[in-house]
Amino acid sequence: MNVRALIVDDEPLARRSVIRFLKNHPEVVIIGECGDGGSAVKTIRTENPDLVLLDIQMPEMDGFEVVRQIGRENMPVTIFVTAYHHYALRAFDFNALDYLLKPVERSRFERALHRAKQRIADKSQRELGERITAALEHVKRQDEYLERLPVAENDRILLVKTREIDWIEAEGNYCRLHVGQRSYEIRATLTALDRKLNPRDFARIHRSTIVNVHCIREIQPWFHGYHVVLLEDGQELRMSRYKETVAKQLGIG
Numbered sequence: 001m002n003v004r005a006l007i008v009d010d011e012p013l014a015r016r017s018v019i020r021f022l023k024n025h026p027e028v029v030i031i032g033e034c035g036d037g038g039s040a041v042k043t044i045r046t047e048n049p050d051l052v053l054l055d056i057q058m059p060e061m062d063g064f065e066v067v068r069q070i071g072r073e074n075m076p077v078t079i080f081v082t083a084y085h086h087y088a089l090r091a092f093d094f095n096a097l098d099y100l101l102k103p104v105e106r107s108r109f110e111r112a113l114h115r116a117k118q119r120i121a122d123k124s125q126r127e128l129g130e131r132i133t134a135a136l137e138h139v140k141r142q143d144e145y146l147e148r149l150p151v152a153e154n155d156r157i158l159l160v161k162t163r164e165i166d167w168i169e170a171e172g173n174y175c176r177l178h179v180g181q182r183s184y185e186i187r188a189t190l191t192a193l194d195r196k197l198n199p200r201d202f203a204r205i206h207r208s209t210i211v212n213v214h215c216i217r218e219i220q221p222w223f224h225g226y227h228v229v230l231l232e233d234g235q236e237l238r239m240s241r242y243k244e245t246v247a248k249q250l251g252i253g
Contacts, residue, residue, distance in 0.1 A: 001155075003028045003120055006047065008066070009055035009081060014102065014230075018053055021109045041069045051074050051121045053100075056082040059106075066216040077119050079112050111207055121241025126152060145198040149177065151184035160184060162197060166215045166231060170208040178235075204230055205239040 006029050009015045015033050022028050031047050034040040037058050044052065044066075052075070056063040062084075067075055080099040098112040148159040156207045166178045170190040171175055177184045195205050211229060219239070220228045227239040 001116075001121060001124070003051055003117060004031045004047070005029065005047040005050045005051040006027075006032050006034065006043055006054065007053050008034045008063070009034050009053075010058045011055070014055065014081070017104060018109075019243045021104070021106060021113075024074070028208075037066045037069075038064070040066050044070055044076065051116050052076050054078055054080055056080055077116050077123070078114060105138065121155075130148070133194065146196045149186060151177065151186055153184065158184070163201065163212075163214075167210055167235065167237060168193060168202075168210040180233075187236065205237060207240070209237050211237060 005022070006203070007015050007018050007030060011033070015035075018140050019030065022030065028051075032043050032051055036045055038061055040052075040054070041061075043049075054063045054066060061069075067078070077097050079097055080116040081102060097116055099131065100108060100112055105247055110140060122171055131230060146162055148161055150157050150159055151164075152158075160177060160179055165178065168178065168190065169176050171185070173189060174185050175188050175190055175193055177186065190204070190208065190210060194210055195204070197210065201212060201214065202210050203213050211231070215231045215233075218230045218234050220229050220230060222238075229237040229239050231237065
């Protein structure tokens with residue numbers, strides 16, 4: 001996988017140093033060099049690089065202002081470069097993956113670049129999975145339930161059959177699918193998945209949990225009207241207070 005990198009530093013010598021380090025990484029393609037923050041903002045917006053090596057101290061517009069102009073959520077993977085150690089904590093406040101102190105040591109540069117490549121690969125897989133999910137949902141009728149879910153794994157897209165999913169847990173804007181001994185992360189909310197899964201097969205037993213009803217072995221009473229759902233593999237899941245709709249889905253209503 002090629003990584004498109006932009007080097008931003010007002011010192012030509014510093015830029016040449018980074019270029020020299022990158023010569024050992026032919027998969028990293030340098031798409032440009034910028035000597036000031038203004039040109040960096042324009043290049044990021046027009047070229048959309050995967051990685052930005054961004055100097056903090058620059059005249060007129062520093063590295064932090066570059067991030068503000070682009071927006072933290074829109075910035076590529078960013079490694080800040082600085083001559084002053086006290087900027088390190090502020091760098092992480094601006095969603096930096098890492099920071100390098102000048103003069104940059106090769107070993108430190110290699111570690112930072114390795115982390116950047118991993119982050120870019122993970123981001124690429126998530127975005128590919130999201131595009132495929134959107135495409136699949138687009139061609140499905142609204143009243144049709146999902147039979148497969150695409151998940152990204154090691155530069156591949158796996159199509160997981162929904163009937164093979166044991167249970168699903170919410171993790172912020174992501175969900176984790178538990179399929180036997182494996183688990184997969186997808187970008188979707190639990191509420192969105194709940195609407196797309198067949199209610200004959202899946203029940204939302206808690207605000208953060210959906211379970212395949214065919215995987216349930218027993219339901220045990222717990223404290224204060226709550227229950228514990230025990231799956232065939234021994235997994236225990238907490239169930240919210242008794243709800244008639246959920247009870248009907250589980251066949252106990």
